[in-house]
Amino acid sequence: MKQLSHENVENVQQQFPITIVCDAIRTPENIGMCFRISESFGVEKIYFHKDSPSIENRKVVNTARNTINQIEHDYYSNFKQIIHQLKQENNTIIGIEITDKSINIQDFNFKNHEKIVLLLGSERNGIEDINLVDYTISIPMYGRNSSMNVIHSLAITLYEVTKQIIPS
Secondary structure (H helix, E strand, O other): OOOOOHHHOOOOOOOEEEEEEEOOOOOHHHHHHHHHHHHHOOEEEEEEEOOOOOOOOHHHHHHHOOOHHHOEEEEEOOHHHHHHHHHHOOOEEEEEOOOOOOEEHHHOOHHHOOOEEEEEOEOOOEOOOHHHOOEEEEOOOOOOOOOOOHHHHHHHHHHHHHHHHOOO
């Protein structure tokens, strides 16, 4: 067995009808990792709140590596307005959040939705207005902790979404 370098690996590049909305994510490392993981999974676009750390922030740049210029992104100032706009564009809004109505991620059929928005809540307060989403999904956890880092939950969700929607 031989470990391969980045130069030896050629990924099948593919883009999916997935948009990410980051609801007031505050830490630069999470913004950078959002770029990196979203680009890795072929996300079309990311929306950040205008008060989130800037893409000029050194920690954002270092964490994102070269992915900032590889994925379309934009900013919003009004949460309700961006969610309504995305709904008008026929997106299904899916919050990654623990609620009393959350569907286990493995039981959610992502193939039934043509265009998907994955909504990430802020690290401290979750999703600003949970009643604006069409669905919430949760990731089963088996330890004592009931939550995980927002970008870790995004990575797990993007894996499950792409696994389901890539034709076999």
